[in-house]
Amino acid sequence: MRLEAKSLGWAAGSRRIVEDVSLEVAPGETLGLIGPNGSGKSTLLRLLAGLLTRRTGTVLLEGAPLTTLSRRDIAQKIAVVEQIAETSEALLVRDVVELGRTPWLSALAPFGAQDRAIVAQALEAVGMAQMAGHSWATLSGGERQRVQIARALAQRPRILILDEPTNHLDIHHQLSLLRLVANLPVTVVMALHDLNQAMGCDRLAVMDGGRMVACGPPDEVLSTARLASIFRVQATRLRDPADNATVFRFLCHEV
Amino acid sequence: MSDLAVPRVLRRTHGLWIAQGAAILLLAVLAGVVIGETPLPLSTVAAVFANRVWDAGLIVDPIDVGIIWSYRLPRTLLAAACGAGLALSGVVLQALVRNALADPYLLGVSAGAGAGAVAVTILGVGGGLLGISGGAFVGATLAFGVVAALARAAGGGSAQLVLAGIAGSQLFNALTSFLIAKSANAEQARGIMFWLLGNLSGVRWPDVVLAAPVTPVGFLICLWFARAMDAFSFGVSSAASLGIAVRRVQIMLIGAVTLMTATMVSLVGSIGFVGLVIPHAMRFVVGPRHARLVPASALAGAVFLIVADIASRMLIPGQVVPIGVVTALVGAPGFALILVRNRRRP
Ligand SMILES: Nc1ncnc2c1ncn2[C@@H]1O[C@H](COP(=O)(O)OP(=O)(O)O)[C@@H](O)[C@H]1O
Ligand SMILES: [Mg+2]
Numbered sequence: 001m002r003l004e005a006k007s008l009g010w011a012a013g014s015r016r017i018v019e020d021v022s023l024e025v026a027p028g029e030t031l032g033l034i035g036p037n038g039s040g041k042s043t044l045l046r047l048l049a050g051l052l053t054r055r056t057g058t059v060l061l062e063g064a065p066l067t068t069l070s071r072r073d074i075a076q077k078i079a080v081v082e083q084i085a086e087t088s089e090a091l092l093v094r095d096v097v098e099l100g101r102t103p104w105l106s107a108l109a110p111f112g113a114q115d116r117a118i119v120a121q122a123l124e125a126v127g128m129a130q131m132a133g134h135s136w137a138t139l140s141g142g143e144r145q146r147v148q149i150a151r152a153l154a155q156r157p158r159i160l161i162l163d164e165p166t167n168h169l170d171i172h173h174q175l176s177l178l179r180l181v182a183n184l185p186v187t188v189v190m191a192l193h194d195l196n197q198a199m200g201c202d203r204l205a206v207m208d209g210g211r212m213v214a215c216g217p218p219d220e221v222l223s224t225a226r227l228a229s230i231f232r233v234q235a236t237r238l239r240d241p242a243d244n245a246t247v248f249r250f251l252c253h254e255v
Numbered sequence: 256m257s258d259l260a261v262p263r264v265l266r267r268t269h270g271l272w273i274a275q276g277a278a279i280l281l282l283a284v285l286a287g288v289v290i291g292e293t294p295l296p297l298s299t300v301a302a303v304f305a306n307r308v309w310d311a312g313l314i315v316d317p318i319d320v321g322i323i324w325s326y327r328l329p330r331t332l333l334a335a336a337c338g339a340g341l342a343l344s345g346v347v348l349q350a351l352v353r354n355a356l357a358d359p360y361l362l363g364v365s366a367g368a369g370a371g372a373v374a375v376t377i378l379g380v381g382g383g384l385l386g387i388s389g390g391a392f393v394g395a396t397l398a399f400g401v402v403a404a405l406a407r408a409a410g411g412g413s414a415q416l417v418l419a420g421i422a423g424s425q426l427f428n429a430l431t432s433f434l435i436a437k438s439a440n441a442e443q444a445r446g447i448m449f450w451l452l453g454n455l456s457g458v459r460w461p462d463v464v465l466a467a468p469v470t471p472v473g474f475l476i477c478l479w480f481a482r483a484m485d486a487f488s489f490g491v492s493s494a495a496s497l498g499i500a501v502r503r504v505q506i507m508l509i510g511a512v513t514l515m516t517a518t519m520v521s522l523v524g525s526i527g528f529v530g531l532v533i534p535h536a537m538r539f540v541v542g543p544r545h546a547r548l549v550p551a552s553a554l555a556g557a558v559f560l561i562v563a564d565i566a567s568r569m570l571i572p573g574q575v576v577p578i579g580v581v582t583a584l585v586g587a588p589g590f591a592l593i594l595v596r597n598r599r600r601p
Contacts, residue, residue: 046492049496051492051495051496071498071500072498072500073498074498075496076498078496080496082493082496085489087489087490088353089488090542090543091543095485099485099488099489100497102482102483102485102486102497103497103498105482155497
């Protein structure tokens with residue numbers, strides 16, 4: 001499903017957090033969002049999901065402005081995993097994933113066998129099936145992250161918006177998550193910290209000070225000059241002899 | 256167990272739960288009618304009902320009829336409506352505000368009701384048009400308006416609502432005390448204090464007729480939005496991303512809570528701890544999902560307040576203890592127990 005942003009902006013008081021961002025994500029594409037801390041990645045993702053009020057500009061979902069769609073319509077198409085998810089309720093893992101079915105249920109269409117199957121499949125996909133009966137409160141950070149991703153999968157969205165989904169995950173689960181996401185037949189927009197992982201995206205958008213300063217194929221976007229100016233690191237491109245892939249090594253010269 | 260068999264089984268257990276709930280409620284109401292300073296046998300109760308409902312023409316002592324039909328039954332029914340309404344209000348507020356300490360009086364509703372009632376009794380506001388209940392209702396809604404406006408002006412978060420509720424409650428409580436200190440005589444002051452602590456003694460049928468529709472309507476609204484309340488578990492933004500029309504759901508649910516609480520407080524004064532303790536206790540029994548928590552809390556609230564009312568009549572012979580005192584005496588230790596048993600694993 002096609003997602004478009006036209007001169008999107010958001011301000012907190014007089015401070016502009018995101019300014020004049022326009023981008024287009026093609027159906028099935030994986031767009032990575034990178035940029036230093038506080039550059040506006042999370043805010044941009046929330047804008048794309050229609051979760052912030054007082055925004056300027058428009059977001060188009062398959063050509064239709066988000067503002068013309070109901071929250072339920074949007075939630076059937078876009079699933080979001082935010083950076084932080086906290087609850088004081090004593091929910092089980094299964095309860096949390098079942099929340100993902102919310103946009104598809106109503107008083108007349110209660111939770112049924114099909115929903116149960118979708119939830120089980122989502123738990124399976126992130127390797128949490130055997131922990132379905134555990135209490136959410138007892139999970140580790142990485143396990144919580146995977147449960148939230150299962151919840152998003154259970155939403156059966158056409159677009160996945162993920163804010164640093166590999167945070168807290170061990171290296172095995174980082175890579176398996178990225179592979180899972182890449183293999184899904186959905187459009188993905190995700191903020192990433194690890195620039196080597198970002199190389200796996202179809203395209204990368206770079207945020208700096210609330211503006212999008214570059215957008216294109218990873219190889220072009222991650223030039224050593226840009227890495228120096230925006231991320232303030234000196235980068236060396238290396239080639240992995242195993243598969244000829246590009247790998248970065250970073251050095252920081254500032255104290 | 257095949258997947259296809261599950262919904263049928265679920266539906267059958269639904270029916271079972273509803274039947275059990277109705278039976279428990281009925282038993283509690285019966286207890287409320289039978290137990291009292293003059294214990295009345297079930298046969299007398301049955302005869303009074305037969306006469307009232309089917310015109311059976313059985314011979315019963317008119318004093319017993321008066322006790323059962325005009326005194327105990329209305330106050331028991333109102334206790335049930337009130338307990339269920341307060342417990343539901345607690346469930347809703349704890350879900351929306353995401354604060355374990357949220358209870359119906361948090362929004363300043365009780366304080367406003369008190370101020371309204373006092374304004375009517377002492378100052379004669381409303382020129383006799385508003386009774387003490389009417390004044391309380393107006394005060395309660397007004398206070399909630401002030402609290403909601405203040406919370407909005409402060410940024411509209413749940414923490415802001417809690418703080419605004421505290422500020423609003425303090426303001427209206429101070430107003431009440433000021434009015435009492437300034438113009439009430441000792442007799443009036445005592446009466447108002449008694450009313451504020453919660454009191455079902457004066458309850459008659461017209462009060463029941465007024466309150467009876469409010470709780471079922473509130474209950475249905477809560478049940479309708481049970482899934483939406485689940486979706487608030489991870490916060491407002493997460494609820495929105497799960498397809499909940501946050502503003503609409505908040506307005507409907509808070510509206511239902513204000514209506515229920517304001518009605519109950521205006522009829523019986525403020526009865527603390529029901530809205531706080533019952534939902535927490537029920538979470539412990541049926542879990543945090545609202546499809547179960549809502550009916551369980553409504554039932555437990557109704558039964559709890561019926562029992563509390565019986566206790567308030569029986570504790571001191573010849574005298575009625577304010578029911579708010581009874582609920583607090585049971586509720587505070589109950590709450591402490593829940594806190595300790597539910598404590599977070601480190
Ligand atoms: N609601 C808000 N009010 C004020 N400032 C905010 C708000 N949300 C985000 N910011 C600020 O906007 C900047 C960008 O935040 P964010 O989008 O979370 O950045 P990133 O995800 O790229 O680290 C940060 O400096 C943050 O402090
Ligand atoms: Mg961020």
